[in-house]
Structures are given as C-alpha cells and as structure tokens.
Amino acid sequence: MMIRTISLLFCLLLSVYCYGQSISSIGSPYVQNYTKAQYKAGNQNWSIDQGRDGVLYTANGDGMIAFDGAYWEIYPLKNKMGARSVRVAEDGKIYAGGKEEFGYFEKKNGKLQYYSLTHLVEPGIIQNDEIWKILFAGDSVIFQSFSKFYLLHRNKITTHYGNGEPFLFAHQAGERIWLEKIPSGLSAWGPHGFTPLETRLTNVLVLLPFGNNEILVGTAKDGLFLLDENGKAFPWNTNSQLNQLLKEAQINNGIKIDDNTFAFGTIKNGIFIADSTGKILQHIHKRNGLQNNTILSMVLDKQGNIWAGLDNGIDRIEINSPFYYYKDIFGELGTVYAIKVFQDKIYLGTNQGLFYSSWTTGSYLQQLYFQFIPHSQGQVWSLEIFNNQLICGHNDGTFLVKDNYIERISSLTGGWQNIQLRPNAPFFIQGNYTGIALFEDRQGWQLHHKFEDPKQAVLKLYPWENMTFWAVLNNSIQLLELSTGRPSIKTLKTFSFAGDFPDIQRITPTGVRGNTVFATDKGIFTYDKVLSKFDVYDDLNKSLGTFAQSATIKERDDTTYIFINDGRFALVEWNDNAIRIDSATFNVLENTVMKNHENVEFAADRFLFSLDNGFVAYNPHFRHSLPIESPVIKGLQDISMMNSDSIRYLEINKSISYNQNNIRVLFSSPWYSSTSLKYQYQLEGYHHKWSSPSEIPYIDFTNLSWGTYTFKVRAIATNGQVSEISQMTFTISPPFYLQWPAFLLYLIILVLGFMIVRRRIIEKIKQDKLQLRQKLRRRQEELLRREAEQNEKKFMQLKNEQLELKLEQKSRELANVATNIVYKNELLNNLQDELFNLKDKNGNKLSTDQLQKVNKLMDNARSDERDWDVFEKSFNESHENFFKKLKADYPSLSPNDLKLCAYLRLNMSSKDMASLLNITTRGVEVRRYRLRKKFDLPTEKNLSEFLLER
Secondary structure, three states, rough: OHHHHHHHHHHHHHHHHHHHHHHOOEEEEEEEEEHHHHHOOOOOOOEEEOOOOEEEEEEEEOEEEEEOOEEEEEOEEEEEEEEEEEEEEEOEEEEEEEEEEEEEEEEEEEEEEEEEOOOOOOOOOOOOOEOOEEEOOOOEEEEEOOOOOEEEEEEEEEEOOOOOOOOEEEEEEOOHHHHHOOOEEEEEEOEEEEEOHHHHHHHOOEEEOOOOOOEEEEEEOOOEEEEEOOOOOEEEOOOOOOHHHHHHHEEEEEEEOOEEEEEEEEEEOOOOOOOOOOOOOEEEEEOOOOOOEEEEEEEEEOOOOOEEEEEEEEEEEEOOOEEEEEEOOOOOOOOOEEEEEEOOEEEEEOOOOEEEEEEOOOOOOOOOOOOOOOOOOOOEEEEEEOOEEEEEEEOEEEEEEEEEEEEEEEEOOOEEEEEEEOOOOOOOEEEEEEEEEEEEEEEOEEEEEEEEOOOOOOOOOEEOOEEEEEEEEOOOOEEEEEEEOOOOEEHHHHHEHHHHHHOOOEEEEEEOEEEEEEEOOEEEEEOOOOOOEEEEOHHEEEEHHHHHHOOEEEEEEOOEEEEEEEOEEEEEEEOOOOOEEEOHHHHOOOOOOOOOOOOEEOOOEEEEEEEEEEEEEEEEOOOOOOOOOOOEEEEEOOOOOOHHHOOOEEEEOOEOOOHHHHHHHEEOOOOOOOOOEEEEEEOOOOOOOOOOOOOOOOEEEEOOOOEEEEEEEEOOOOOOOOOOOOOEEEEEOOHHHHHHHHHHHHHHHHHHHHHHHHHHHHHHHHHHHHHHHHHHHHHHHHHHHHHHHHHHHHHHHHHHHHHHHHHHHHHHHHHHHHHHHHHHHHHHHHHHHHHHOOOOOOOOOOHHHOOOOOHHHHHHHOOHHHHHHHHHHHEEEEOOOOHHHHHHHHHOHHHHHHHHHHHHHOOOHHHHEEEEEOEEEEEEEHHHHHHHHHHHHOOOOOHHHHOOOO
C-alpha cells in the first residue's frame, strides 16, 4: 500500500510539471468543426478510430465514414443499416459493426471493399443484435453486443454469453479485456471465462491505463475509481471538482492523452481534460468551439490531437499545438486592441471597454473568466504599466486601472500611446487626438499639462536620447525635446512625408537591438543625426524579405522580436548575428486580427496576440517533432465529361485508354491542422518542374499524349515542413490507330491494297491496250471518214460547180429565150411597120385588106404561147417552183401577172417586158402598179427586190 501511495504521489508531482509544458489552461485549443453537410452522412458518430496511414474512420448512422484530410467518403455495410462501431487493426483491416452485421473493410486498388463475417455465425443468432464495441485480443477480434459477444479467431467465430446476464460495454486496458455484466458489474474476461472484481463497479463507461499496473475507471453515477491489479477499486479524488462535474455532465467515454493527461467525454457538457491529480486543464464545450455537447466517441490521433464523434457532427480538438485561444464566440468582449498582464490579472482593452480575469503568473493551469470593468465602456486604445501602475488610454480620456475598477485622470480624448522617456521616471507623455499631454506621478498619476503644439493628432511616440522623442503626425515626423521644469516642447527637426520620404504612407519609430529604426511601408530606415537624414537599412531589409515593410515591431528581449505586416506575423530571432525568421508558424493567425491595429503582448513564456474576437496564447517553446505524412494518391478520374455524375475512377494498374486522356489525379495528406496543407506536384513525361504550392488536393491534366508518366506530389505545412514524396506511375495507351491490332489491320489493308492495285494495274494495262487498239481503229475510221467526207465534199463541190454551170447555162438559155422572144417580137413589129409602109407599083400604100392576112399571121406569131411555154420551162429550171410558191402565197395572181413577175424576177426592162407581153410600156407600168397592190407592198419596197427574195 505504501509503495502504491509513493508511486501515486510521484506521478502526481511529475504530472504537475509535465502538464504545464503540454496542455495550457490559458484559453482553449483550436476546435475544427466538420458538419454533416461536409461529410454528407447522418448526425450521430458512435465510434471513431485512425488507421496507420492517418485516415480517420467513423461509425455513422449511414455507414462507415473515411476522411483523409481532403475527401470524405461513406461506405455502407452489407445491410445498409449504418454502423455503431469501428476499429482499425495492425494489419490495416478496418473492422466495423452495426445492426445484425459486422465485418471488415480492406483496400483493393486504392478503394475500400467490405467483407461481411456474419456468414460465419449460426443463422438466427445475430438477429436484433447491434455491435457496439470492437476489441483486439492478441490475434483475435471481439465484436460485442448487449446480449453476447462474438470472438473471431483464425477465420472462425465463437459466440460467448454472460452466464445469463446481458452486457453493458466492453473495455480494453493494455492486454486485458473487461466487460460489465448486468447486474453483476465489471468483470475481467480471459480464456477461462469471467473473473469478477473484488469491488463491484457498475455503469462503467471509461477504463484507462493509469500509472503502474493501475486502471482509471469512470462510472456514470459513482465517479472515478482507481483499480489495482488485484481487482480492488478505490475512489479517486472523490471531493475534486472533476469528479463532481463528470457526475453532473454524465461521463460517456474517455481517452488517455499521455501518461499524465486524460480526456473525458460527456453526454451533457462536452470534454474535460485533466491531469493525473484531477486538476482540470481544459473544459471544451459548445461555448468555446464544439458543435454539440454530447460526446459519443473520441480518439487521439497520431498528431496528439483529439477527434470527437458528436451527437451531431465531428470535431477535431487541437490540444497538441502552441496556440491556445480565448474566443469571444457570443460577442461579449468585442475586438481586442490591447492586452496587459498586471498584478495577477489579465486585462483586455477592446472596442467595447475594459475587461479583466484572474491570472496566476507562471502557472498555466487556470481558466479565464473575463468580467467587465464598470464605466469603461467605449474604445480602449492602449494599456501601459508605469511605476507599477496600469494606465488605460481610452477614447473618452485616460484612466488609472485599480484592480476591478478605473479612475479617470484625464478627459483628453483618444489616448493612443503613452511612453516614459526614462524608465521609472515620475512622468510620461501621451499622444492623443488633439496633440501631446504630460502626466506626473504625484502619489498617483495625474494630468500635468496639455501642450499647445502640435495642434493635431499624434499617432506614434518613441523616446530618442535624453529628453528628446519622436512624434508621428498625419503627414510628418518630428524630433521634439521635452522640458518638465516649466513644461514645454521644442521642435528640433521636422521631416515631411512628401519631401523627405517620397511615396511613404506610414512611418513608425521603434527599437531593434538597442538601435532606433523607422518602420515604413517602403522598408526600414535609420536616422543619421550627424547628417540629419534618413538612410535605408539595406542589410536588415534584405534579411527580412516582405517583413521589411512591417508596420509594427514588438520587442520581447534583445534577441527576440515580433514583426507585424498587414495582419501577418513573423518571429525574428538574432543568434550570433545570424537572423532566423519564422512566419509560417503564425499563418494560422491570418484573417483573425484587426489590420493596422495588430497587437502582441509578452507574458512570462507566452506570446499573447489580439484577435478580432479574443486573443491567442502562443507557446514559443513548443516543438512538434512529428513529420508530415506523405500524401496518399487516391487514384485517377476520367474527366472527359465535365458533368460530375459521369466522373469515374480509372484503374491505375492497367493501361488507360487514349480516349480517357483527360485525367484528374486525386491526392491528400492525412495531416490535420487549423490551416490547410499545400501541395506541390510534377508529372514526369509532361513537365519536370515542381508546381507552385496550392491547397487544392487534385490536379487536372487534359489531352495527355500516349506514353508512361510518373506523378509526384509532396505536402507542405504552414510551418514550412515538407513531406516525403509520393509517386505513382501510369500509362496511357496509344490511340487505337497506333496499337498492334491497328498495325495488323494496316498490314492486311496494305497487302489487300497491293493486290488490288496490282490487279487494277494489270487490268489497266489490258484496258490501255484495248483502248489503244480502239483508238487506232477509231483513228483509222476517222481518217477514212474524213477522207470520205473530203471526197464527198469534193464531189459535192464538183456537183455544185456542175449545178452552177448548169444553172448558168440555164440562165443563159433563159436569157437567150427571152432575148429571142423579144427579138422576134421586135422583128415582127418592125415587119408590121414595114408592111404598112409598102407601096404598089404606083407608089401607093397597100390597103388594109391586102395586108390583113399577113398582119394576122404576125399577130398570131406574137401571141403564140409556145414561146411562153419554152420560157416558162426554162424559167422553172432556173428558178425552181417559183410560180408554185408565188401562186400558193398569192392565189389572186393571173397568168399575165405571173409572166410579169417572171420578167421582173429576171430584172428585165419595161421595154422588153412590153415587147414580151405585146403591150405598151405604159401598160407595163399599169400592170406593175396592180401587181404591187396584190402583193400589198409598201411604197418604199422595190417590186423587183421583193420578187428576187421569193
């Protein structure tokens, strides 16, 4: 008993030291909420565990949920009834149980596949059972329900009962298995059955290893007990606050954080973290971050942080972190502008007033409960300690803070900054909305004098040498000298932003390693008092990088500073004139502070940063030695179709089809923090440079050429830590037209093409020969035809010539006939005339009677139609069918008209026509006129031309 007591005392003393180094009670750890809208499953998360690869598995009402830091995936059990328990074995199998179902998940080709084990149980036995706990006993697995438990050993299942008693919950502490039977209480279970405890314990919900061979037992109604190796139980810290709170909040589960720290989940009031003395280190609940106060399950992850399965959601509690937060979730404090630890209290100056809470210097095992100081409502700008008195610069004036109340010492508005020109001097000066004021310590601080100049707001003050100081105004900076005998201020130097600091918008005098420097938005400057000018501090600016434009520099000691630039923080440390700059650690604070009013306060070994809704305590001695998990390449997806419903996973171990060469590579690193990891990747065979860091846990490659690629990816934490490289090789098959079946097809087509071409060439040659023969034959025929045509042409020409000769001959004959007729008629006319002139012997003319017979013969000779017949025949031969056509066109023509037409057609003179017609010339003209009428010729139309056209 003495040994046990000494051991317990040693553990308790050791725990006090260790806990002060690990879990702080200043503020609360960061709580990251995962809602059901994010993991897309049911509210309740009954059990939670982590695999060796860092992936979190949760038994949810809709199935088992897997989370790898980037992707949530839900895997239903066989009967789709949801899961109640989950445990990850050393071999990587994920065992899960639910209603009337249990089995395990195993990774196949990067995806989890479920294997049910209920077929190993006799039919009907598991009916209505729900598996609430899964434990590992050596190489066996226990699946526990309230009526029995199933022992899986070497692929066989045996069923075990509680000797007629139902079970509550099974527990495991070290190698031992514990089950509570109702009503017998907690019993140890082994190969030989159940062994009841010497002390009866009931309603046991927590069983955790404690100290050397002891177990910490948490019960629902009776509080906490210590159970020794002999089965004896002793109440633990029965009068402690922890015991009472756990009873009231109804303890539900617990985990061991380390040898000296434990966490207890409750039904009503969140999570309590306590040390081995029973001291409450943290109480995490809905008011400081949890989504829900009902803790159904907990697990400690590989990073030393707590995951809690809630009645509605999943939360990650970052207890293993240098940052602990005090957040004003309900808006009771407002935005924090100033922090100061003074006389066992911490004061927060906010935009709503001044607040305070108890603070034990040097101890971090404390809870903060801030209270409002009456009459401090309004904007607090600054908190300073001068001569062991706390001064509050306020929008409504300046106040002396005394414990939990304030006393006004000035009504000058806007006490932005207060400084002492000498340590512990009996006076300080203040820059406010209207200028500069002097305060004196007359057994308490009082306003002594308000200076006439400057008559404008003084933004910053900083001591220089002796009684001189720098004052920053709206558009200039002045070096001023203070005289306190008869209070006055003398302006020694004035430097305007426009003239002496071109393009500078702000300037802040401050100190770095004993030197006064001037922080501006264009870098850090120093002042040369000999030349009275400012010079750029090139060496420091180059070392600081972007933090050379810091607006504020806060000194912790001569080697440690916090540089603040536009809401970003960097810890700058000098070591043997070498500068170490750490900004990555403080990335978690981005977008949580009031820009241009950032503030950090140093309290013992903590840095206190003002936040928009509270403050955060940073432990600079915290060291996180765990390496970042290398990213897990989850697989490839075909994104050829942009609709997300059509995206499908590709099998990595097989060649990827060329028509699926639009690929998304999914990856994640199961490393969990308040700020997202970033990833860098490269695809060998596509490009050989690492990409820029990005938080997106996938990358798309489009229109990849065929070939083999190696994808590499690594994770980068906010503190700059880089993980090992993960890689995956995959192959994109050539397009179908470059694969061997295509080449075989090409060969077949080539051979067939060659044969077809050869055949066509042969046929072409034959065809060409045939065409040549036909061409020769046609050419011969053409020549013969042309020769025949030429001969025929010559024949026709000759015939035409003969016809023309014949026609000419006929024309001549016609002309001769006409001429002969005319000549005959003229001759007859002459003979008649001569006949009438004959005289007898007596010289007298012959009588008419004597000449009548001869005259009649002459008249008969003139009117003889035989001449006309000969003429008509000859005319028709020369002018074919002239009379027929004329008669057909003009039926009214008389024979004499036809004769006249023939004569006109021959273009004979009127005299000749008169002779032929045996009429006078006048008669010819009359007939011509009548003929024109019959032809209905216009006046301008020539009759002879008309007849020539017929």
